[in-house]
Amino acid sequence: MAAGAPEAVFETYRPLLLGLAYRLLGSMWDAEDVVQEAFLRWSRTDREQVREPRAFLVTVATRLALDQLRSARATREAYVGPWLPEPVDAAELGPLDTAELRDTLSYATLHLMEQLTPPERAAFVLREAFELPYADIAAVLGGTAANCRQLHHRATTRLAAGRGDRFRPSGEDHARLLTRFLDAARGGDLDTLTGMLSEDAVAWNDGGGRTRAALRPITGRDRVAAFVAGLFRRYPVGAARPTEANGRPALWLSVGGTDQLALLDVRDGAVHGVFAVLNPDKLARFAARDAARHAEARDAYAGGSA
Incomplete structure (x- = not known):
C-alpha cells in the first residue's frame, strides 16, 4: 500500500464503524474509544493479509464493542436512576439510507435494545442495520450461522412487543x-x-x-x-x-x-x-x-x- 493509504482506507469506514459501535453501546464516548482502538489495530495489522477491509474492521469494532458492553452492563445496573442512551447527531454516523438504519438508530429502539444480551444485540444490529448474512455474523461472533440466526430471532422476538409497528410518523x-x-x-x-x-x-x-x-x-x-x-x-x-x-x-x-x-x-x-x-x-x-x-x-x- 502507498504511504498514507491505510489511514485513508480507515477514514472511509469511520462513520460506519462509529454507527456500529454506537448502536451496540448507546454511548458516543464509548463508541469513539472503540473506533480509536480499531484504528490502532488496523495500523498494526499486516494489511496484505486483509482481503476485505470493511469485513475486517466491522469484525474488530464489533468484538471491541461487545467487550465494552459486557463490562458496561454492571456499571449501568449501579447507575443512579434509569439509564438512557446518549443522544447523538445522526449526521456523525453516516447516511441513513434504509429504514433499518434509521430504526436501529432511533432512541426508542436503542433503549429497548438494553433488554438484549450482548450477542443478541450484536446479531440484531449486524443483521438489521448492516444486512450481514448469518455466515458473516457467525465469523464475527463465533459459533455457527444457525446459532446466529437464533440469536437474531430471539432479539427480534424480544423487541417486537416494545417496538410495535416498524413504521413511524413522518x-x-x-x-x-x-x-x-x-x-x-x-x-x-x-x-x-x-x-x-x-x-x-x-x-x-x-x-x-x-x-x-x-x-x-x-x-x-x-x-x-x-x-x-x-x-x-x-x-x-x-x-x-x-x-x-x-x-x-x-x-x-x-x-x-x-x-x-x-x-x-x-x-x-x-x-x-x-x-x-x-x-x-x-x-x-x-x-x-x-x-x-x-x-x-x-x-x-x-x-x-x-
Missing part, C-alpha cells in the same frame, strides 16, 4: 405532535396530555445522580400525564428549542434551571414513551454539535438575506 408529524405535547404540558391541559398518551405509556428521566430527576420510570397514562403537568406547574420552564436527535425531532428545554433534551416514542399516533435526558455528561457532546449546527444555519440564513 418527521413533520412527529414534530407537530411534540409541539402539541409541550403546549399541553405548559398549559396544564391534563385532558389533552392524557389523550395523547397510550394506556401503557412510560416516562424515563436520566439525571445520573448529577441533577434532580425521577429515580424510577413513571408508568401508565394517568401517572405520566400528571407527572409531566406537575413538573411544568412546579418549576419555571424556559424557551423550548426544536432540534433533532437520533434522526428524529426532539426539544431542548430548561426546567427549573436544568437543561434537558426531551424525546418521544410515537407509534400509531400515540405517545408510548417520554424520554428526558438531564445528565450533563450525556448532553455535552450533543449540545456542542447542535449549537454549531444552529450557528451555521443562522449564518447561512443571514448571508442569504444580505
